[in-house]
Amino acid sequence: MMKRDAYGQLSENSYPRTHRLGPMEPSTPWLVRLADDTGTFRLLCFDFDGKDANGVSPDLMEQASDDCDSLSGTLGQLGIAHVVCQSSGTGGRHLWVGLHGCPAGTVAALAGAARANYSTLDHGMLCNPRTGGARPPLSPHRDGSSSTVLRGSLDALTEPSTSTGDVLALTAHLNTTRPAPRPVESKPSGPLRAGYSSHRSLHATGQAHMATVNGGSNPSWTGFMCLLAAASAGWSLADVAREARTAPGMEHYRTKNTVRGRKPRNAAEAAARLERQWSKAQHYAALQAPLPRRQAPVDLSELTAIVDATDDLLTRFRVSPGRWGRTEKGISQRTILAAIAYLSLQTGKRVVAASIRDLALMAGLGRTTAADALTALTEAGYLDRVSLSDGGNAAEWRLTLDFSTGYGTVRSQPIHNPRPPTELFNLRISLLTTLERQLTEGRHDLFTRPGLGHLAGQLYALLSEHPAVTVETAARLLGVTVRHTATILSRLRHHRLVVKHTDGWSRARRDVRDRVAKTAGVAGLLVDRANRYRVEREVWAWWLAEVDQMNAAPRQRSRRPHVSSRTLTFVDVAQGERTWPRYPRRPDRRADHRSARQLVDDGSLEPDARWKYLGDVA
Known part of the structure; x- marks a missing residue:
């Protein structure tokens, strides 16, 4: 049961006291343990929470309701009796299942499969047979509301009918309906x-x-x-x-x-x-966008190594923030390394091809900053450059699997058994979700170099994981000085992106990043950068085609029209190839790269450009 503070208030969501069963209910909200003293689960509670760092989120609350209804429909299809409750006045959901008795390992596997299917599920209590618990149906909440039964009969909990076999069947079903990584x-x-x-x-x-x-x-x-x-x-x-x-x-x-x-x-x-x-x-x-076509992993041992390396990398980010946040270069290196890990985890391949411009766009950085970060990470041993860029092919990178010498690496045989495939795939989904959140939360026009900077984006993303942080805590988590953190927070507060909280600083409830970006004159910067990189790639591909044409034998050279002749299309009949017009030349017959870029930028090489020009003439 909860414990009141010195002022008689229920300020913390914790249950430090125990209450003996009897005719009198506790005077404060209480919970029930899901497992008995032997670690055998007698109840299952799926907690769908619609809160973020700012408290209740209407978007997430509706997503939590949909997730709960989806799981409830699955249980109905499998014939598993359950009870759906609205846990409090804020609208969260609790889905209860009564058990005859189920081992903790079986329930933990179910928790992993359910979490891979439903992003709003808080599955921690299902992985904790010792103290995992939740407020039962009809019990009071500290905000004055109570848990209300929406569907189902409480007899399903007092007289359970679900066996371990039913739990295994539910786990198998959730493993088959798990969303794909892409x-x-x-x-x-x-x-x-x-x-x-x-x-x-x-x-x-x-x-x-x-x-x-x-x-x-x-x-x-x-x-x-x-x-x-x-x-x-x-x-x-x-x-x-x-x-x-x-x-x-x-x-x-x-x-x-x-x-x-x-x-x-x-x-x-x-x-x-x-x-x-x-x-x-x-x-x-x-x-x-830069992800190549996925191939099914042939050897799960390679995917296991990638998952372990990514898990280790995220742990290093968390426990050694000073290595990655001490300087602006270190912050950029952390983001680029996370992008490489994301590509490797998505493709299931140790070696991934990634151009500098693609990585820059993924991280919200400039291409020169991304290139410097890749060079520094290679020299530091975090990345291996497998092959250099060649013509139109991007360089290939490999994430270093052993970032440090672990306690099991000196043995003649590994002491860890490989994970089962289902557990491996569920962990892969969890790591992908974490990396996606880290790479997208701070990716915005406002957090580019001309705006508030990349560190401001990292701090803003950090506040999405914590309800509130002090200046000292934020400095420790980011690995920067307290003075630098205070400066960044001051800039964020000036633009009303963060607000003062009783426990420090928290994100403002209203997201005004787009408006602030317009005021700062950086709105649309990432889109313009993506368009500029697209033009650079196309000009480069055009020039490579021109070089191949010049190096070919005279009889093997194709007859190409000039770009101003407005041919019907520049798409070749061969799959994956393209027929390029003649490259612009200056009066001295040298290549005119400036005119080529202008033509590409104007869209003159697009297949429908002919009709556009005909409309202009008409």
Whole structure:
């Protein structure tokens, strides 16, 4: 049970006292342990929480409700009796299952599988057979509300019918429905409406998500997958808003989940939610843009080594912040190293090809900063450069697997048994989620070099993981001096991005980064940088084609039109190749790179440029 403080208030969400069972209930909120003294679980509680560092988040709270309903539907399909409760007045969900008795290891495997499926699930209590517990149905909350039963009968908890076999069947089912590491490979969560097609083209998976009837079993997840597919396809916010009016899979942006079912949203709320989620989807799409086509891992031992190396790397980031935050270069190196780990974990390959510009765009840095960071990380032994860039091929990098000598590396045989495949894949999903959050939270126009700087972005991302931090705590976590941290916090406070908290500093409830970026004159900087790098790549590919043409035998040279002749298309009939026009030349017959870049920048090499010019002439 909870303990009141010296003022008689329930200020902490902790339960330090025990209460003997009897006819009188405790005077303060209480919880029940999920396992008995032998470590055998008698109850399961899936806690779906919609809170972030700023407290209750309306977006996350609806996602938590959808996650809970999705798991409840799965339990119904498997015939497992359960009870769904609204845990408090804020709207969180508790899903309870009564057990005859289940070993802790079996429940821990279930917790990992469930966490891989539902991002709002707090599965810590299911991994803690000693003290893991939760407030039971009908019990009071410290805010004055109580846990309310929404669905199910309490007899399912007082007279349990779920066996260990049922838990194993649920774990196996969740392992098969686990979302793919890449959204482009994820499967719809429900049936599709036949004949539905979006007004703009999408890849097959994105089209399937758009056509999912009523958003499937998890409308909030399906809705975000639709936004992510649209962002990857180059849609605009206006395109997404138009599609949200009719697309079956975007039901989440038309209605909201309530205790009495889904209710229509008002126009202002729907537009604000769609705009927030669209901004998030654009950052995720930019992070996943450089990913090559995934190949199924042939040898799980290699994937195990990658997962262990990434887990070790994240641990080093946490326990040795001074190595990565002492200087601006160190902060950039940490971000680039996290991007390499993300690529390796996504592809399942130790060696990944990544260009400097792609890594820079993933990290929100400039290409020269990314190049310097790669050089420093290679010299320090954190990365191995497997091959240099060659023509149009990017350099290949390998994450160093052994960052330090562990206690088991000097034995003749490893003392650790390999993880089971399901546990390995669940841990992989968890690490990918952590890396995605770290790489996207601080990636914004405002946190570029002309704005507030990359360290300000790291501090802003740190505040998403902690409700509040003091200046000293933030300095320790970032690995910088207290004075430097105070300066960054002062800048963030000046722009109303952080607010004063009783325990230090916390993020403002309203995200005003876009507005501040416009005021600072850096709005759209990341988009402009991506366009500039795209033009540089295209000019380089054009010049390489010109060099090949000059080095070819005269009879083998293709007859190429001049760029001003407005041919119908520059796309070659051969798959993956392109027919380039003649490269611009100066009067002295030397290559005119400036004119080539201007032509590419103007879109003159696009296949539909001919029709644009014909319209201008008309």
